[in-house]
Amino acid sequence: MDSLEHSQSADEVATQRHHGRPAALARWLMAVAGVIVIMVVVGGITRLTESGLSITEWKPVTGTLPPMNETQWQAEFEAYKQIGEYQQINGPAGMTLADYKFIYFWEWFHRLLGRFIGLIYALPLAWFWIKRAIPTGYKPRLLALLALGGLQGTFGWYMVRSGLSTEVTDVSHFWLSIHLLTALFTLAGLIWTALDLRRLGQIPNARPARITGLGWIVSIALFIQLLLGAWVAGLNAGLASDSWPLMQGRLVPEFDATKGLWWALTHDPYLLHFLHRWWAWVAVIALVVLARRTRAFDRQASIAIHSAFGLQIILGIVTVWTGVNIWVATAHQAVGALLVAATAWGIHLIGRTKSSTQ
Structure with missing residues (x-):
């Protein structure tokens, strides 16, 4: 009798674990991981072109669009002129508005890509959640990855803010490391979770x-x-x-x-x-x-x-x-x-x- 009950319990657990669409979730997470790799590349270009301090404010909504006219461009350029990077390096080197637009593009694109990653993660997650397509035990992990994405954006702003003064000409290398390593940790977490889900799709009672x-x-x-x-x-x-x-x-x-x-x-x-x-x-x-x-x-x-x-x-x-x-x-x-x-x-x-x- 105990053996029969144990067998039924195991079957119930297996059925519960298999509930959802693990294969689809795995494909989605792998796609997000691919975009994060692109994000790391763009972040590297942003760093190597010294573009990270070109935008001196964090505007989650209005910052989605770049300056649309000459007046807006001049306002952004004037804000940049107030920090040490311009006053001590780029200003004396004769930076023009055209030069500024180049570095502005890379920082703006980096931030835009971050917003895009947030959307392609949060919206499908909500859809899978509503459709009850997430296998048992995976919701906390998927929410943790979402939280990591939010932290990544926060750390990025703290990194930029560390360089927005007249005394320094660059961001803190400590904040840069936190920003980069959080991105790579998130990438590893996405890959790991996707592999767990892929295996669950192949073996209904597979453990993480x-x-x-x-x-x-x-x-x-x-x-x-x-x-x-x-x-x-x-x-x-x-x-x-x-x-x-x-x-x-x-x-x-x-x-x-x-x-x-x-x-x-x-x-x-x-x-x-x-x-x-x-x-x-x-x-x-x-x-x-x-x-x-x-x-x-x-x-x-x-x-x-x-x-x-x-x-x-x-x-x-x-x-x-x-x-x-x-x-x-x-x-x-x-x-x-x-x-x-x-x-x-x-x-x-x-x-x-x-x-x-x-």
Whole structure:
């Protein structure tokens, strides 16, 4: 009798888990993840063209449209003239209104794309919710991803605001790292949730994957590398050297430690550039182990991880050699986002062995 009741209970749970349209949800989340990769690329261009401070206000609704006439353009340009970036750098360099319109475009497009992502996430989520198409247990996770999107916009504004004064000429590299890493964490979350839902569509009683010990090691190694990369970008530390593997003709460059080692680790462009280029190999070792483990489950995932980190290393070196060429550096950031996606895929695959389908 107990056995029969247990069997019925298991069947009920399986039926409940299968309720909804997991395959459709998975396709939708993968599409959103693809747009976030584009968003990361546009964000990289915005940073590399020094466009991030061109719009000095946050207007969630009216800011959707760019200036529509010469008077509006002049008003925006005058607001930009009040900050340090213009007064200390672009103004003395002879910036014209046409020059300003160029940097304005990239920041405006970056913000517009953020709004677009919010719409293509929130509206389908509401539709799936109303149609009761979301499988049991997934609503909190989908809401958490929506909240992360909202935080991403908030962090972006705090990042911009950190550079809107006459004393500084750039945004805080700490806020830049928070902004970028939140985007990449959201990307990984979308990929992970989509893979869980895809598996649920194939196996009605499949449990969500769990992060294994190896998964945590790889995640931490990659997180440190991404954090260092964000700080390098924020401090323009990529320009600290145009040679590889040596810097200043030596393996370990000279750096400013007069304010303490912690300050140097978080602020000195030479030390951060050095750490970013060599911690990469620690991350590579972890990723190679992950790729070898995933090969037993899905050879394509293994190829994706190997290809992503291999290309990322090459682009990183070429970025240095070219003195941070904008398109090479943009490709470097784009492949970084793809590497996060491939890593999430691999960690998910090995995490399935920990998630019973009983």
